[in-house]
Amino acid sequence: MHLLVCGGTGCRASASDSIAESLKEQLHHHNMDHEVQVILTGCFGFCEKGPIVKVLPDNTFYTEVKPEDASDIVAEHLVKGRQVERLLYKAPSGEQVTDSRHMDFYKKQIRIALRNCGFIDPENIDEYIARDGYLALGTVLNEMTPQQVIDQVKESGLRGRGGGGFPAGKKWEFAYKNESDQKYVVCNADEGDPGAFMDRSILEGDPHAVLEAMAICGYATGADQGLIYIRAEYPLAIKRLKIAIEQAREYGLLGQQIFDSHFNFDIQLRYGAGAFVCGEETALIHSMEGERGEPTFKPPYPAQSGYLEKPTNVNNVETYANVPVIINKGPGWFSKIGTQKATGTKVFALAGKVNNVGLIEVPMGTTLREVIFEIGGGIKGGKKFKAVQTGGPSGGCLTEEHLDTPIDFDNLLAVGSMMGSGGMIVMDEDDCMVSVAKFFLEFTVEESCGKCAPCRVGNKRMHELLERITQGKAEKKDLQRLKNMCHVIADTSLCGLGQTAPSPVLSTMENFWDEYVAHVEDQRCPAGSCKELMRYEIIPENCVGCTACARKCPVGAITGERKQVHEIDQDKCIKCGACLDACKFDAVTIK
């Protein structure tokens, strides 16, 4: 039997390392170390209920496991064959699910990029090889010309998963056709989208897939050097990549004359130091060169003049992760999945107000409704769905009416959002759309490199105006001005960061115009979330003078004698809501 323990970042944050250790101890105790193997894997995706322990082969899916649960899992399940019921996943319907294959969360998913995540031990190359690892590289080197490889990738219809959706094969071909004594293959692992962690999960769960794909790309484009640009804040992914690179070198799968061919390829790591704009490929290249990560005007494209001014192919982690499968199963197999214009699958980091937060991979063309209400299990706490935000700071907020939109690059663009790198945040009736727009703008303002005026100054001004709106200080004509700023910034910014920065504002204005108007005309926040437009007051008739609220108030804004009606000093009040929670007599109200 195998015990798979999720070793993704989320689960590790809740001590899944110790769980694995405890399980091993317990197995030892019961003398079962030889029959049962404990494997710390990459992310299972079902982060909402982490840490996860999965028992194979019966697919028992234990959720929210603590190290001290190890003794029960071993003594009850493994020794006695009884599932530990209290650890089983309970569906939102309340029903216990005994086998992960019956979880709604996994039912609609097809795992290509995540095929090995939560399945193999990412620190063991043998497990990757056992799953056809490096077979694609071997096949390519033995049986195909670079052009044939490029043709297969083109034929598969694979498009860049980093945001823009540019056809990967075409990109490879550009790099291939630019002759040079030296070329580079770069993997963009500088995932900086707030609320996206799919690249990290792939690197943590299946690092070899990316290495193999980069080598394939190196062969196809004529590069013998690969560079992975990875966020320094991803220590686990870095560690696993380093191990994977070492193992691949040991096996001769990186290095000189791979598979006894004339092809040499090696990979180095470069660390990103916290700049979202470095997701833009020219900025990324400058950063790798030790410069400020500022984007430059294209052309020249990296395929013409990239790293150290040599032709360079840049793709992101998820894009690469698809490549070995395309080679092994054939482009035809791949292109049958998804839609005609967007083949294959897409990984999303599903988060926010859904029941099942986690990492999912669905075929292109799956609808937002399926993702949110089937895989995601609907809205948390039975609240009402309000919006879903895709594409992170570059994307937009979509509403009820867009729920049946099949997800692909073009469809999302058409409705005012975008695929982006795959963040998907669900919002409910308590979320103020103006505040959400402001949140994203704040991110853009912080992450703007400052090179071009519309992004540097324009976004700052937009953020200020949004701030005014949420404070009830804006006028109706400001809304028009805001719209104009959006259009100009989108129209004139230097790089994708600035060009798409207005999307969260434009899409919320488009879909939630009334909400903007309410803030401006009535100084009212319909979601009741804008603090400046809120007042906590005490209803004298209900107040019994129990002093509970005054004791809870962190800033001492509430005064009143015992058994006397209390009062809130509005100047001191920070609107934290502690008084509302503390009052047992419904004497605190929000206005």
Added chain:
Amino acid sequence: MENVKVTIDNQTVEVPKGTTIYKAAKQIGIDIPVLCYMELEDIGIENKPGGCRVCSVEVEGRHNLAPACATEVFDGMAVKTHTMRVINARRTIVEFLLSDHPKDCLTCKKSGNCELQDLAIKLGIREIPGQEYAEMSTYKTDYSPSIVRELDKCIMCRRCESMCNDFQTVGALNAINRGFDAAVAPAFEMDLQYSPCTYCGQCVAVCPTGALTEVDHSRDLIDAISDPNTTVVAQTAPAVRAALGEEFGMEPGTLVTGKMVSALRELGFDYVFDTDFAADLTIMEEGHELLDRLNRHLQGDSDVKLPMLTSCCPAWVRFIEHHFPDMKDIPSSARSPQQMFGSIAKTYFADQIETPREKMVVVSVMPCLAKKYESQREEFAEDGNPDVDFSVTTRELAHLIKEANLDLKNLSDDDFDRPMGESTGAGVIFGTTGGVIEAATRTAYELQTGQQLNDQIVFEQLRGFEGIRKANVDFNGTPINIGIAHGLGNARKLLEQIKRGESDFHAIEIMACPGGCIGGGGQPLHHNDTKILKARQQAIYQEDQNKPIRKSHENPQIQKLYKDFLGEPLGQKAHELLHTKYFDLSRKIEIS
């Protein structure tokens, strides 16, 4: 070269492939505004960050606007440069820029000569929406001896950064911070005086706004002239006369020597002298030093330092002191003309007019910002009284002339005062790249060979505009290898050659600014038109040609100076008054 056809505002133009929209439009007289873009033809500097986006235009079939400065045309491209969409974008962007820009135009040094102001006027901007609550970047103002930095006015065009790093390789300025807080500044936002800045002033010369300006001494000048108890002496550098006229609407390259002298007299200077006189003096010292080193070298003295480098340019001197301190004994020990003038004025001339040096104010009019700093160097003062009290730029002088309501164009052509207004053609050509070394060659040749140059007085091989030039002059059988560099980046290349022992030059002239002093940081702004620099260079050569005497050692007032006062070139008195030494100013990591 392949040509492509492009339609801009319904006009078709054929241009070579690779041409930008901006340049193609310019060819047919369509003016697309730019702010960050800067191309200095001939000196190989192009600043094209695509940052300001003011040049945005509409390209048919493209989803967003294209920056005209960076977008290359393609065959069949259709461009609209002034549609309402473009106008709206352009105006909105300039509103953005202004919303983060101080509104002190009334007292700003750049007022009337500011590219941002021009644009605001052109686009008819009357209000900046949201200004009441718009946060503005604030930085402390940095006053160095030469340059004032007011980063509040920085619009991140990055031109200064290009000049400081790509052209000068000084590396004092760099983009710092990011996003709204981004600006261009020295490390740790330190004051320039603690940075490796050479005060060349090329950052000031290209700054489109008032973020980088010169330290203004016009107030000191008014005070000095207004004081009846001081004798105010002017010296004017050669490059000033070739550029001052531009400030009064004259064609670039118009010589205004005589009118400038009139103006200075009108302003109330007691004596109007010429730095050219001191340039001749420099040649006497530097020329003799070169011959001395050369002859010792030819006699087999292996200790002698060759090549000898010129030392007239204070930015260049500061560059070697900062960046190549181990080579600080290579430049000539001769002081610059400005400083030679000062020390002679406050000794020889002060004696003549029986005025104590404390009562004399020597003011230099210079094309240069580093001269302000040079005049303040401790070694150029006696008991705290500087040889040159302060230096004003061509631009500051122009302001004063305008302030005094003088119509430069119609002033009479006056001559400089004597004795220190007498100069030769050799002194004049100090104002352009190659001029110092040509002047030195004229004198050194005659002194070394004992033969008159007569008709061959012009050394064409030393003239030109390329960044690094090499020439060989036959000193009657002895071939002398001469190198010339303008721009400190070019100087760096020659210095590194010397360091590696690969240099076979005997003498090298170095000027920090493009084209030499004519392109100095204190000159009328060229607004990126390097043709202006070339016109000024021609004017300098014209002035040389007009001079009856064209060799420094033939200047009668110089001859008299040596006879009556200094004695021999390189003699003891000359050493005291006309030579200097250099310091190690580099950054040093020391163990604490």
Added chain:
Amino acid sequence: MGKIKSLEDLKKRKQDLQKKVDLRERADHPEAYVQIKVGMATSGIASGAKEIYDFLVEALEKRNVEAVVTQAGDMGYSYAEPTIEVTKPGEEPVVFGYVTRERADEVIEKYIKRGELVDGILPQNYRTIDDE
């Protein structure tokens, strides 16, 4: 392990390593393999189900039968314990009772390998969640 020198070498290596992940591979697609559930509630264990389970896992691997052996709870045939349920790909599940090592051996050799029926088949009286 040393360097992988050729594609053949890799394929061979994969063959050798396959077993490492076989169990997981099959768990993902049990319908493609012979599935054997061993009733292992307390009573099952008391009647020796654990030994049967161990025997099956070992024997199937030795005899190269691609199968998935899982533990199940009470199957509802307490009278016949230990019980096992065998589902061959594309076929209805068959439940065997009173399973001993010998009978288990017989199930593998006759029913699973050759498709012959053996003694001890119990009537099916429940539906699994899979069927829904």
Added chain:
Amino acid sequence: MSSIKVKIKQQDLNKIREICQAHGNEPGELINVLQQTQEHFGYLPAEIQEAVANELGLPVAKVYGVVTFYSFFTMIPQGRYPISICTGTACYVRGADNVLQEFKRQLGIAVGETSEDGKFSLNCLRCVGACGLAPVVLVGDKTYGRVSPDGVKDIIAEYQDKE
């Protein structure tokens, strides 16, 4: 007139030299060098940047330009217990901002600052990938999930008495 002197401890300089040499003293390795330098020193004060510039043959203005561009680099020493609040979108919609405000209030410091006793520093980071636990707070390597403003006090208290 004299040169500008930058004072640094011998052992610090040795460490910087070691790091730079490990990267071949390549100017292109600036960011990797700074990463390791910060890892060693905890932050990048001016003299450290000067020394790195000197070793790599770069203008110190450029090094500073890079340091101030990337949010990972800091010139302020971090507290012994660096507190990071995830402000990724998932945490945001689940109330990270209120948690952040509460930390600011309780510690009396702004984001990017270190408390006077050097104990705590406060930073925001974008998505640690534990969205299921949102809002997430990190103290050093330890992760706290589903943190509410009420819980802030307890987290701080856990470290307050530690040395």
